[in-house]
Amino acid sequence: MYRGDFALGTLMRFLPIVTQIFLWWAIFDTIGGAEPGNAAVAGYSFHNVVAYYLLSMVSRAFSSMPGLASGIALQIRNGEVKKYLVQPVDLLGFLLLTRVAHKLAYYSVAALPFALVFFLCQRFFVGPWPDGLQWTCFVLALLLSFLLGFFLEACIGLLGFWFLEVSSLLFVYMLFNFFLSGHMFPLDMVPQPWHAIVDLLPLKYLAYYPAAVLLGKVPRDHLVGGLLSQCVWVVVFIVLARVMFRRGVRRYAGYGG
Amino acid sequence: MAIIELQQLSKSYWVYQKREGVRASLRSLFRRDYRAVHAVRGIDLTVEQGEFVAFLGPNGAGKTTTLKLLSGVLTPTAGQARVMQHVPWKRENAYRRRFALVMGQKNQLWWDLPAQESFRLHQHIYRIDRAQFRQTLDELTVLLGVTKLLQQPVRELSLGERMKMELIAALLHSPEVLFLDEPTIGLDVVAQHNIQRFLKYYQQKRRITILLTSHYMKDVSALCKRVVIIADGRIHYDGSLSGIVDRFSGHKIVTLQLAEGQDPTHLDRFGSVVEVEPPKARLRVERRRVPAVMAALLNAYAVEDVAVEDPPLEEVIAEVFLQADDAAAAAATAALPAGPR
Amino acid sequence: MRMSRSYLQVLLTFARNSFVRDTMFRTNFVLECVSSVSWTLMNVGFYLIVFHYTPLIGPESGWGKHQFFVFLGTTWLINSLVQTFFMTNADDYSELIRTGNLDFALLKPIDTQFLVSFQKVDWSALSNFFAGLILLAVSLGHLCTRPEHPLVITPWAVALYVVYVLCGVAILYSLMIALASTSIWLGRNQTLYDFWFYITNFARYPMEIYNRGWGVPLWVLFTFVVPVLVVVNVPARILAQPLYPERSLGWPLAAFALAATVASLAASRWVFQRALRSYRSASS
Numbered sequence: 001m002y003r004g005d006f007a008l009g010t011l012m013r014f015l016p017i018v019t020q021i022f023l024w025w026a027i028f029d030t031i032g033g034a035e036p037g038n039a040a041v042a043g044y045s046f047h048n049v050v051a052y053y054l055l056s057m058v059s060r061a062f063s064s065m066p067g068l069a070s071g072i073a074l075q076i077r078n079g080e081v082k083k084y085l086v087q088p089v090d091l092l093g094f095l096l097l098t099r100v101a102h103k104l105a106y107y108s109v110a111a112l113p114f115a116l117v118f119f120l121c122q123r124f125f126v127g128p129w130p131d132g133l134q135w136t137c138f139v140l141a142l143l144l145s146f147l148l149g150f151f152l153e154a155c156i157g158l159l160g161f162w163f164l165e166v167s168s169l170l171f172v173y174m175l176f177n178f179f180l181s182g183h184m185f186p187l188d189m190v191p192q193p194w195h196a197i198v199d200l201l202p203l204k205y206l207a208y209y210p211a212a213v214l215l216g217k218v219p220r221d222h223l224v225g226g227l228l229s230q231c232v233w234v235v236v237f238i239v240l241a242r243v244m245f246r247r248g249v250r251r252y253a254g255y256g257g
Numbered sequence: 258m259a260i261i262e263l264q265q266l267s268k269s270y271w272v273y274q275k276r277e278g279v280r281a282s283l284r285s286l287f288r289r290d291y292r293a294v295h296a297v298r299g300i301d302l303t304v305e306q307g308e309f310v311a312f313l314g315p316n317g318a319g320k321t322t323t324l325k326l327l328s329g330v331l332t333p334t335a336g337q338a339r340v341m342q343h344v345p346w347k348r349e350n351a352y353r354r355r356f357a358l359v360m361g362q363k364n365q366l367w368w369d370l371p372a373q374e375s376f377r378l379h380q381h382i383y384r385i386d387r388a389q390f391r392q393t394l395d396e397l398t399v400l401l402g403v404t405k406l407l408q409q410p411v412r413e414l415s416l417g418e419r420m421k422m423e424l425i426a427a428l429l430h431s432p433e434v435l436f437l438d439e440p441t442i443g444l445d446v447v448a449q450h451n452i453q454r455f456l457k458y459y460q461q462k463r464r465i466t467i468l469l470t471s472h473y474m475k476d477v478s479a480l481c482k483r484v485v486i487i488a489d490g491r492i493h494y495d496g497s498l499s500g501i502v503d504r505f506s507g508h509k510i511v512t513l514q515l516a517e518g519q520d521p522t523h524l525d526r527f528g529s530v531v532e533v534e535p536p537k538a539r540l541r542v543e544r545r546r547v548p549a550v551m552a553a554l555l556n557a558y559a560v561e562d563v564a565v566e567d568p569p570l571e572e573v574i575a576e577v578f579l580q581a582d583d584a585a586a587a588a589a590t591a592a593l594p595a596g597p598r
Numbered sequence: 599m600r601m602s603r604s605y606l607q608v609l610l611t612f613a614r615n616s617f618v619r620d621t622m623f624r625t626n627f628v629l630e631c632v633s634s635v636s637w638t639l640m641n642v643g644f645y646l647i648v649f650h651y652t653p654l655i656g657p658e659s660g661w662g663k664h665q666f667f668v669f670l671g672t673t674w675l676i677n678s679l680v681q682t683f684f685m686t687n688a689d690d691y692s693e694l695i696r697t698g699n700l701d702f703a704l705l706k707p708i709d710t711q712f713l714v715s716f717q718k719v720d721w722s723a724l725s726n727f728f729a730g731l732i733l734l735a736v737s738l739g740h741l742c743t744r745p746e747h748p749l750v751i752t753p754w755a756v757a758l759y760v761v762y763v764l765c766g767v768a769i770l771y772s773l774m775i776a777l778a779s780t781s782i783w784l785g786r787n788q789t790l791y792d793f794w795f796y797i798t799n800f801a802r803y804p805m806e807i808y809n810r811g812w813g814v815p816l817w818v819l820f821t822f823v824v825p826v827l828v829v830v831n832v833p834a835r836i837l838a839q840p841l842y843p844e845r846s847l848g849w850p851l852a853a854f855a856l857a858a859t860v861a862s863l864a865a866s867r868w869v870f871q872r873a874l875r876s877y878r879s880a881s882s
Binding site: 012013015016018019022023025026027029030031033041042165168171172175178179184185189190191 | 626630632633636640647650652653654655656657659792793802806807813
């Protein structure tokens with residue numbers, strides 16, 4: 001049942017990008033007139049846009065946590081969470097470790113299709129090769145985006161202690177995530193005053209930020225500051241998840257499970 | 258003309274064989290192992306209109322597969338079948354309007370809705386006219402005592418009540434042939450009894466033909482005169498319930514009540530001792546030796562009471578199943594089809 | 599006559615039962631409506647940003663802001679109809695195969711494909727239908743009242759529009775039921791569902807955008823092999839772009855869309871029947 005499924009599935013994840021690329025291609029053809037190469041939207045050339053989509057796929061690969069929140073909510077609902085109250089195992093720590101293992105296993109296989117796509121699309125990566133600082137910040141931003149994605153979604157799952165049904169909440173989160181993380185388009189394109197708001201939200205670190213760092217869209221003197229504020233968000237959500245878990249468990253025990 | 262006729266009906270299919278271990282799983286990525294399952298191997302059977310026939314057999318014997326072949330859900334690998342002159346797996350509407358299949362382990366009613374709504378759907382699917390539908394539904398709900406439950410969502414019903422609703426759904430279009438696949442599975446004794454009583458009454462009143470599979474001997478003995486034992490995809494017996502004992506058991510059970518002071522040892526001279534609980538003792542005796550053994554017993558002991566009985570049906574049937582299993586295993590090792598018995 | 603009336607009655611009962619069920623879980627129903635509508639609203643936001651930077655999608659394509667919103671509204675109408683009537687059923691279908699409950703469908707004296715395809719109606723998905731109608735009304739209003747070349751909508755165009763929207767629904771349905779049928783051979787296959795979403799993703803844009811570079815083979819593939827490109831494009835053009843006769847639909851494409859609908863339905867029927875023959879009926 002899984003023969004070839006996996007590699008094929010990974011390749012198909014790039015399909016929505018194909019249509020996005022054609023959409024932007026048509027747009028750049030329209031605004032560029034005779035010289036589409038020089039046209040730019042919010043500082044992005046057509047090549048930049050394509051490169052951005054590909055790189056944001058990489059950040060999404062780190063930050064997306066399929067099934068995490070709904071899994072936690074389910075464990076709370078069917079009482080499986082009780083296990084963690086008795087055993088000396090920490091639920092969040094346990095889930096984090098499984099997630100790391102899962103991601104590692106996934107990328108050892110998915111690396112190949114990813115490499116293939118990047119190789120085929122190398123001509124879209126124009127401009128100077130990123131320097132050491134950019135690479136360092138890119139890798140750090142990716143790792144932090146993994147943690148941020150994990151704890152953010154864990155918090156939503158932990159809401160299950162208070163609400164019976166978190167699936168619609170989760171849907172709203174995914175909705176905002178989809179549009180405001182930069183999954184759908186580079187966030188630089190959002191006009192003011194919306195841009196200021198989007199810039200303040202933690203969601204941009206889930207897709208936009210790592211890609212923008214590597215593409216040189218983040219000014220050099222902002223690189224470290226950006227990483228720091230990403231760290232702050234990670235810490236905020238770690239603390240929030242801990243507090244929610246503790247409160248939730250107490251509430252749970254109060255009801256007698 | 259028989260209402261159901263099967264000739265050499267067979268069904269086999271290939272199943273993907275999972276193997277343990279990392280290496281085997283990796284290998285299965287490229288080459289999978291398949292195993293042939295012969296669920297039904299050449300069944301011949303004729304059922305007359307108005308019969309109530311039970312299929313007995315161990316799990317995986319091919320009972321359910323046979324019912325599914327007769328319902329047209331599955332297409333056979335070989336052989337023929339006619340039910341009311343129709344070939345089931347052609348799935349003609351004319352045929353599908355005339356029979357019903359009830360499966361104790363599956364449910365077809367809308368889970369969240371009152372059973373009433375599912376019944377109405379059946380009314381339209383089977384094109385039952387309104388008055389007829391009302392009348393049949395009233396009759397069935399009264400018979401089964403579920404009139405008050407019609408408005409209750411199915412998920413809130415007990416297993417027994419749900420089974421009754423499933424039966425009603427199957428009988429709304431007044432089928433002439435009814436296939437019942439373990440209709441009482443998992444039910445408590447009272448619910449089982451209710452359903453048996455209903456089936457008996459309904460079958461006698463409507464003179465419909467029913468094929469039933471069940472694990473419960475009670476179902477079978479209460480309902481069916483004719484029993485078909487299926488094991489390993491073949492028919493091993495077809496006849497009356499009491500005939501099973503005559504055919505498969507060469508023994509009788511002799512129960513003795515000895516007079517006070519009698520020593521019940523050395524009874525094994527007369528037959529194999531089943532149990533001794535002074536002053537009572539039970540012996541298994543070969544059927545043809547019963548008269549001789551009785552004379553000898555009465556001669557040797559002072560006996561207050563004596564009874565000669567057939568062995569319990571369940572034991573006999575379990576034995577038949579075991580024999581069938583052994584035969585199948587032997588056939589598999591020899592890689593040759595087992596000969597006719 | 600009696601036959602089609604009975605099918606209609608069964609269909610109405612399905613719709614009614616689904617509705618009764620939906621009203622039993624009212625909060626859930628409302629939440630689902632809200633979330634699916636907000637998803638589409640976000641989509642409008644994205645295209646507002648796009649049209650912030652460009653007057654048209656593709657030079658001289660005729661897809662300006664309001665024309666494109668007619669296109670988008672049409673996408674929603676078609677998608678919501680597919681979701682309302684078929685999405686749950688296609689999903690349930692592979693579940694029926696897995697659990698062996700397809701048995702019951704096979705027993706009924708009614709076409710099995712009909713029974714499987716229409717069993718449930720997801721009324722909450724219809725909320726996007728109304729969202730699509732509103733978007734359509736607003737953008738057509740803009741087009742009809744603009745100072746130069748105001749758009750004139752003829753009853754003829756409206757009738758054609760309805761026909762082609764239904765054709766689009768039929769094509770997507772065929773694709774969906776054919777993919778779901780393959781789970782008889784493959785078991786429940788998540789990739790297939792992703793596949794459906796990714797393929798229909800190509801239908802969401804005006805076909806002109808593929809008219810460059812290596813988009814042409816894609817255009818050929820998704821027009822002639824898997825005809826998802828005609829699903830939204832044909833009806834949307836009928837309504838939004840009649841003013842440009844040289845670029846407008848043209849009868850060849852319209853005729854092709856009809857042929858594609860018939861062919862898709864026939865192909866899906868064939869796949870469905872083939873799949874049923876391999877059904878093994880899992881015992882529980």
